[in-house]
Amino acid sequence: MNVQTPPSAEERVEKLQGLGSSRKRVEDARFTQGKGNYVDDIKLPGMLFGDFVRSPYGHARIKSINKDAALALPGVVAVLTAEDLKPLNLHYMPTLAGDVQAVLADEKVLFQNQEVAFVVAEDRYIAADAVDLVEVDYEELPALTDAFKAMDADAPLLREDIKDKMEGAHGPRKHHNHIFHWEEGDEAGASKALADAEVTVEELITYQRVHPCPLETCGCVASMDKINGKLTLWGTFQAPHAVRTVASLITNIPEHNIRVISPDIGGGFGNKVGVYPGYICSAVASIVTGVPIKWVEDRIENLTATAFARDYHMTGKLAATKDGKITGLHCHVLADHGAFDACADPTKFPAGFFHICTGSYDIPVAYVGVDGVYTNKAPGGVAYRCSFRVTEAAYMIERMIDILALKLEMDPVELRMKNFIRKEQFPYASALGWEYDSGDYHTAMQKALDSVSHQALRDEQAQNRAAFDRGETRKLMGIGVAHFTEIVGAGPVKNCDILGLGMFDSCEIRIHPTGSAIARLGTISQGQGHATTFAQILASEIGIPAEDITLEEGDTDTAPYGLGTYGSRSTPVAGAATAMAGRKIRAKAQMIAAYLLEVHEDDLEWDIDRFQVKGNPEAHKTMKEIAFASYNQAIPGLEPGLEAVSYYDPPNMTYPFGAYICVVDVDVDTGVTDVRSFYALDDCGTRINPMIIEGQVHGGLTEALAIAMGQDISYDEIGNVQGGSLMDFFLPTAVETPVWQTDHTTTPSPHHPIGAKGVGESPNVGGVPALSNAVIDAFAHKGLTHSQMPHDHWRVWKTAQSLGLTG
Numbered sequence: 001m002n003v004q005t006p007p008s009a010e011e012r013v014e015k016l017q018g019l020g021s022s023r024k025r026v027e028d029a030r031f032t033q034g035k036g037n038y039v040d041d042i043k044l045p046g047m048l049f050g051d052f053v054r055s056p057y058g059h060a061r062i063k064s065i066n067k068d069a070a071l072a073l074p075g076v077v078a079v080l081t082a083e084d085l086k087p088l089n090l091h092y093m094p095t096l097a098g099d100v101q102a103v104l105a106d107e108k109v110l111f112q113n114q115e116v117a118f119v120v121a122e123d124r125y126i127a128a129d130a131v132d133l134v135e136v137d138y139e140e141l142p143a144l145t146d147a148f149k150a151m152d153a154d155a156p157l158l159r160e161d162i163k164d165k166m167e168g169a170h171g172p173r174k175h176h177n178h179i180f181h182w183e184e185g186d187e188a189g190a191s192k193a194l195a196d197a198e199v200t201v202e203e204l205i206t207y208q209r210v211h212p213c214p215l216e217t218c219g220c221v222a223s224m225d226k227i228n229g230k231l232t233l234w235g236t237f238q239a240p241h242a243v244r245t246v247a248s249l250i251t252n253i254p255e256h257n258i259r260v261i262s263p264d265i266g267g268g269f270g271n272k273v274g275v276y277p278g279y280i281c282s283a284v285a286s287i288v289t290g291v292p293i294k295w296v297e298d299r300i301e302n303l304t305a306t307a308f309a310r311d312y313h314m315t316g317k318l319a320a321t322k323d324g325k326i327t328g329l330h331c332h333v334l335a336d337h338g339a340f341d342a343c344a345d346p347t348k349f350p351a352g353f354f355h356i357c358t359g360s361y362d363i364p365v366a367y368v369g370v371d372g373v374y375t376n377k378a379p380g381g382v383a384y385r386c387s388f389r390v391t392e393a394a395y396m397i398e399r400m401i402d403i404l405a406l407k408l409e410m411d412p413v414e415l416r417m418k419n420f421i422r423k424e425q426f427p428y429a430s431a432l433g434w435e436y437d438s439g440d441y442h443t444a445m446q447k448a449l450d451s452v453s454h455q456a457l458r459d460e461q462a463q464n465r466a467a468f469d470r471g472e473t474r475k476l477m478g479i480g481v482a483h484f485t486e487i488v489g490a491g492p493v494k495n496c497d498i499l500g501l502g503m504f505d506s507c508e509i510r511i512h513p514t515g516s517a518i519a520r521l522g523t524i525s526q527g528q529g530h531a532t533t534f535a536q537i538l539a540s541e542i543g544i545p546a547e548d549i550t551l552e553e554g555d556t557d558t559a560p561y562g563l564g565t566y567g568s569r570s571t572p573v574a575g576a577a578t579a580m581a582g583r584k585i586r587a588k589a590q591m592i593a594a595y596l597l598e599v600h601e602d603d604l605e606w607d608i609d610r611f612q613v614k615g616n617p618e619a620h621k622t623m624k625e626i627a628f629a630s631y632n633q634a635i636p637g638l639e640p641g642l643e644a645v646s647y648y649d650p651p652n653m654t655y656p657f658g659a660y661i662c663v664v665d666v667d668v669d670t671g672v673t674d675v676r677s678f679y680a681l682d683d684c685g686t687r688i689n690p691m692i693i694e695g696q697v698h699g700g701l702t703e704a705l706a707i708a709m710g711q712d713i714s715y716d717e718i719g720n721v722q723g724g725s726l727m728d729f730f731l732p733t734a735v736e737t738p739v740w741q742t743d744h745t746t747t748p749s750p751h752h753p754i755g756a757k758g759v760g761e762s763p764n765v766g767g768v769p770a771l772s773n774a775v776i777d778a779f780a781h782k783g784l785t786h787s788q789m790p791h792d793h794w795r796v797w798k799t800a801q802s803l804g805l806t807g
């Protein structure tokens with residue numbers, strides 16, 4: 001006889017591939033075989049193609065537009081201009097920041113490559129040819145590209161459409177190029193701390209304009225079914241439900257007649273949060289022509305006309321005692337928002353969560369003031385792998401700490417350790433109003449220091465410096481340390497909304513009779529691996545193996561309403577909703593099991609994948625058995641079926657953190673900087689999938705390297721964008737990318753149902769200051785306190801030259 005032993009508890013846990021398992025990414029079978037389904041893969045019968053006529057000028061008046069030659073080209077169906085959109089009241093669209101943005105330029109262009117006309121043709125090539133045939137007569141105007149001159153008395157007037165509107169979305173405007181003033185904290189207190197301080201430091205720290213540059217550019221397919229009155233929009237949307245609501249509000253098509261689908265997305269990185277003119281023009285063109293319209297950007301369009309990130313000029317001031325106790329922080333930011341305020345931030349926070357800028361430190365008093373201004377640059381202001389201006393904040397404070405350490409002649413690590421919020425202070429109320437949920441910074445930092453043998457590195461650096469001075473080497477060694485505190489998971493609906501939509505998120509689960517399941521979420525993966533990880537959360541909650549759970553996101557006709565994926569909010573918010581919905585399933589399953597086992601519910605206990613009678617584990621019902629029973633038994637007092645939905649409003653955000661240490665070698669004669677090693681310790685609370693986390697950290701660090709060492713979208717005085725193609729916009733390849741060494745500690749979030757915090761953004765938040773601090777540290781002993789990112793070869797060489805180090 002063949003006696004089968006039942007699987008052990010360990011085997012049952014293993015089978016689930018739940019929390020903590022490095023389960024292989026289920027989506028990759030498709031992606032690695034070219035079977036992904038991206039927007040550009042969508043091909044519909046009769047589909048037409050759109051392309052934009054764009055402004056060559058940074059600032060100019062449009063005197064006339066002549067479409068005749070373009071319309072005469074065979075295959076051209078329509079050419080739309082602002083005049084065509086006006087009767088529909090669609091020539092301007094609302095931005096996420098409460099401003100309006102021209103869909104097609106209305107009388108004026110305000111940045112280079114701004115959308116001026118939309119050509120619709122039978123194929124993409126004809127559309128591109130027709131773009132060249134549209135004749136636009138411009139009168140060039142003086143361009144404003146220096147944010148510091150935006151509010152000068154004689155600064156050119158950019159936004160004629162709102163010139164008399166001195167009350168903006170975030171309060172009064174002081175100048176025609178002023179957008180808002182926003183502040184938080186105690187200005188008088190911070191000023192007093194500075195006045196009374198034994199030691200103060202001050203620095204202007206600029207975080208340059210950069211761009212997320214995802215592999216797949218932005219695009220959409222709009223299809224209006226005139227018979228049923230239904231509009232379907234496929235697009236690269238990081239927040240499909242919000243797009244549906246906004247589309248309904250601005251087109252007056254009832255929301256139930258709009259279906260928004262985000263198919264596979266080839267990287268978002270914040271770039272795909274906003275609404276772009278291409279989406280509106282495609283929808284309008286489809287409504288007008290009754291056939292589907294596809295619009296997909298090229299790389300230059302993506303880099304020069306869709307949302308940028310950063311462009312923050314931050315003046316930081318720290319007050320401290322002689323022995324290094326920080327007593328106050330004062331910070332003012334000049335924020336360059338480009339031609340329209342299209343920042344993606346929760347409504348109440350025009351500078352995002354910048355006021356997390358006290359960082360990991362227990363600073364008794366702080367103040368931050370932010371002024372946003374218009375310039376002749378592309379609009380935007382998205383996260384780019386950092387939730388809502390957290391990277392800027394972390395960069396400012398982590399640079400200021402190094403600058404203070406230099407002045408105090410103290411090791412930057414020692415200064416950090418001295419000022420860290422202590423473990424027992426959590427939950428910690430920061431001077432700028434946040435409540436940090438949990439943390440253990442000293443332990444993380446110590447683990448990082450031990451792992452890299454920090455003291456040995458400093459000793460080696462001392463020797464290197466002496467050898468350099470003796471003329472034995474032309475390379476300087478730099479050590480960069482950063483300790484960041486992130487804030488992710490917006491959330492709480494009471495203070496976070498986008499365009500009035502509260503930032504909760506959702507999960508809906510349906511268990512099938514045979515014990516497998518489908519779960520749908522309000523978020524949308526762009527490569528993060530949600531189909532893998534969210535099934536893992538459920539596997540642990542409901543005892544169904546992850547491989548038996550289908551995960552679906554991105555179709556507004558089927559997914560529950562959610563606010564989408566950005567700001568590392570999916571795990572903190574939708575991940576929590578998933579766990580909560582799972583618990584509802586389990587609660588009903590318990591009632592079913594009680595009925596089947598003929599015991600009281602309270603006599604049952606949960607064990608991995610089943611309910612068993614307390615003290616008698618033999619008497620049990622597995623989740624699989626319970627699922628079937630829910631469909632085939634008439635259970636008194638219970639509805640058939642096994643489904644649940646959860647809309648989760650998080651009580652607080654989560655505060656992941658990390659300690660990063662980077663070592664560089666700078667060649668002073670060429671400015672070439674070699675990243676010798678990079679160690680990243682991340683604490684994101686409970687880890688769902690360690691392998692995915694490692695991949696997220698690798699990706700985020702590579703983006704940090706890109707920003708710190710080379711990316712820069714700058715503009716010349718007449719408004720030409722520089723860095724608008726991959727010829728001069730730095731995108732690191734395997735050649736430039738060092739080996740990333742990852743590590744972790746685990747400090748669960750006390751309020752998240754499974755204790756998880758976000759992680760996707762963290763490596764960018766901590767990576768940029770660690771790299772920048774390392775480069776500047778290489779020159780610190782020669783008197784350098786700060787130098788401007790990106791630390792490309794030319795700038796680093798200029799720094800060496802200005803310090804008299806070049807040959």
Ligand code: PCD
Nearest residue numbers: 268269270383384385527533567569570571688689759760
């Ligand atoms: N503890 C934990 C956490 C987390 N995790 C995982 O990891 C990931 C992530 O998560 P998160 O952090 O939560 O986040 P999400 O929300 O999902 O996502 C977002 C992010 O994500 C990142 N990453 C990535 N990846 C990829 N691949 N792609 C992409 O695009 C991207 N993006 C980027 C960004 S930028 Mo913004 O938008 O700027 O705001 S934000 C962001 C997923 O899968 C999850 O589940 C785990 O496992 N654990």
Ligand SMILES: [Cu+]
Nearest residue numbers: 386388389390
């Ligand atoms: Cu940000």
